[in-house]
Amino acid sequence: MYRVKSESDCDMMLQDQMDSPVADDVSSGEGSPHRGSGPPLKKGPWTSAEDAILVDYVKKHGEGNWNAVQKNTGLFRCGKSCRLRWANHLRPNLKKGAFTPEEERLIIQLHAKMGNKWARMAANLPGRTDNEIKNYWNTRIKRCQRAGLPIYPASVCNQSSSEDQQVSGDFNCSENISNDLLSGNGLYLPDFTSDNFIANPDALSYAPHLSAVSIGNLLGQSFASKNCSFMDQVDHSGMLKQSGCVLPALSDTIDGVLSSVDQFSNGSEKLKQALGFDYLNEANASSKTIAPFGVALSGSHAFLNGNFSASRPINGPLKRELPSLQDTESDPNSWLKYTLAPAMQPTELVDPYLHSPIATPSVKSECASPRNSGLLEELLHEAQGRSGKNRQPSVRSSSSSANTPCETTTVVSPEFDLCPEYWDDHHSSFINECAPFSGYSFTESTPVSAASPDIFQLSKISPAQSPSMGSGEQAVEPRHESAGSPHPENLRPDALFSGNSADPSTFNNAIAILLGNDMNAECKPVLGGGITFGSSSWSNMPNACEISEFK
DNA sequence: AATGAAGTCAACCGCTGATGT
DNA sequence: CACATCAGCGGTTGACTTCAT
The missing domain is CATH 1.10.10.60 (Homeodomain-like)
Structure with missing residues (x-):
């Protein structure tokens, strides 16, 4: 009919x-x-x-x-x-009931390789459906998120890392990249360099650290990678080989930025100290929060961890799948929150910069699900072990209060400890260099007081400029002079700190792209190891470490 | 015992690629 | 080549259950 x-x-x-x-x-x-x-x-x-x-x-x-x-x-x-x-x-042969520990491990390993390819993961788990796996994973994400645990246990990361070098035809590179770009699978952000990772297994981020991970930590790790080329860290599957774990291509991009920041900061030791970066050279800086960049990036660990939330005005598909240690719903540090929440007032935007969620080691009681069959315990065990090892007292370290398990605690970060004199001399250039990370633009006319980061005048990126906009739009309207869209090459992270990069619009555009404006851009593996974003081949970009601007 | 939060599960929705006409 | 249809995938939602307070 x-x-x-x-x-x-x-x-x-x-x-x-x-x-x-x-x-x-x-x-x-x-x-x-x-x-x-x-x-x-x-x-x-x-x-x-x-x-x-x-x-x-x-x-x-x-x-x-x-x-x-x-x-x-x-x-x-x-x-x-x-x-x-x-x-x-x-259908027959369906396996019912909870996943076995072996299946859980397999799922995690597969996810590390494939991202959110549930159907393909299901193909590797006879009797299991993609829906089951998806549900399991989402639950796991949630649980880990609450516990502040890494999504991928170290064992899986290590295994994936080694396997990843062999597995190339297993799944499509571009798929991976795009998927991971969108999904932010790079929640797990271990050391950026294999050397570091191998030499210092403790560099493996664990829950409490990650929950408070700051750009400083990442930068600190990046500092150690002086000779690393941006693209050298990208293998054909879009993962970071050297990370000790599979990291999505987005992290490559971030790493490029960080490398560039490296250039910037390395040559400015004094500035680094003035801005509170001095601890970056410390062995265990990961639990610390960095205020100045915190303005820019402290919240952005959400970003760096691949934590996006569609509950914010951002591209819809980014929500649930995202492994997140810092739920933007609850995490006042969420960078996107600052970037995308139009209703917030500047004064409201300030406090969170000084706050850092600290997960306590005593997460087990809340986080260990009775249904969990092992992996989570593994993570918890690892986290607890590491927390005891890594939480070294530091003069500058935040004083974590006695929290209830998994409670997000706001702690005023003592990291923000500007050297007034130096800041007076250099704040404007710093502002120009760093503002783009924040999604806000500092104004040079801003009176700056060393003791108070909250006097930064932050001009928010309007919602219309947020990454949630379509890929064809101009994501960030240059707040300052720049008119028109910059050439894609100029938006390369490594370009951010090279040359005369004082134009904040360049940074803003780049960040917009990093955050999603370009996420839909064509991202293809290039024979030879590079990745092209649209028509711009990044494989040709100079080694970020070769840029001598700040040497 | 009541209540709310969290977890689990099943199902729906929108989109996309493959295939057929 | 264009269009329609189908199958499948991934994201999301809502109902229900379990657990903690």
């Missing part, structure tokens, strides 16, 4: 289904948007009667042609729903 127009129109109904044996179920009222134009397709939970009909149909006709199920059986379900029901619940 008439067919379902498309699967998006599942609600459309065949007229002849009025006589369906399961028509009674439909009348129970679940979803009936088309009452006037025929019986609606049923939504909601399947009944055993419906299951029986579907099973019977598949036995007779085999899988596929799911829309025909509706026609041939009178089942008031759209083909899509039938397929899903069959695939997830009715």
Whole structure:
């Protein structure tokens, strides 16, 4: 008679289904948007009667042609729903029940390799469905997030790291990149350099550290990678080889920025100290918060960790899958919060810069799920072990209070300790150099007081300038002089600190791109190891460390 | 015991690529 | 080549359950 127009129109109904044996179920009222134009397709939970009909149909006709199920059986379900029901619940050989520890490990390993490719992961887990895996992963993400634990345990990271060098045809590079770019899978941000990682396994970030991870930490690690080339760290799968873990290509980009910052900061030891970077050279700086960059990036650990939230005005697909140690919903440090929340007043924007969520070691009670079968314990164990090791007292370290487990605590960061004299001399250049990280632009006219970062005048990027805008738009309107879109090459992270990069618009644009404006840009692996973003091949970019601007 | 938070699960939705016409 | 359809994928939502207070 008439067919379902498309699967998006599942609600459309065949007229002849009025006589369906399961028509009674439909009348129970679940979803009936088309009452006037025929019986609606049923939504909601399947009944055993419906299951029986579907099973019977598949036995007779085999899988596929799911829309025909509706026609041939009178089942008031759209083909899509039938397929899903069959695939997830009715097909034989489905494994039910909780994941085994082995399966959990496999999932984590696969996710480290593939990102959110649930179907492909399911292919590696006989009897498991993509939906199951997806649910498991999301739950796990949530749990780890609350606990401030890394998503990938060290063992998995190490294994993935080594495997990753072998696995290249297993999955498509561009897929990985784009997916990971979008999903921010790079939650786990261990040391940026393999040397560091190997020499100092403790550099492996763990929960409390990561939850308070700052750009300073990352920068500090980056400082150690003097000879690393930006692109050298990118292998064909878009991961950071040297990281000791698989890191998405986004991290490459970030690393490029950091390398550039490296250039900047390395040549400005005094400035570094003045800005509170001096601890970067300390062995265990990871639990500290850096205020000046905190303005710019402290919250951005969310970004650096790949934590985006669609609950903020950002591209929708970025929300749930994102492994996040700092839920932007609860984390006052969220950089995106500052960047994208238009309603916030500058004064409101300030305090969070000084606050750092500190996860306590005593996370187990809350975070250990009774259903967890091992991996989480592994993480917890690791976290606890490391927390004891790494939490060395420091003169400058934040005083963490006695928190309830997993409680997010705001601690005034003592890291912000500007040298007034130096700041007076250099703040304007610093502002110009660093502002882009924040999503705000410092104004040079801003009176700067060494003791108080909150006197920074922050001019917010308007929502219209946020990364949530379409890829074709100008993400960040240059707050200052620059007009028009800069050439993509000029937006390369390494360019940010090279040459006369004092133009904040360049930084702002670059950050906008990093944050998503360019996320939809074509990102393809290039034979030879480079990655092209759109038409601009980054493989040609100079080694960031070769830029001598700040040497 | 009541209540709210968190976790789990099933299902839906929108999008995309493949295929057919 | 354009369009329609289908199958599949990934993200999201909502109902239900479990747990903690």
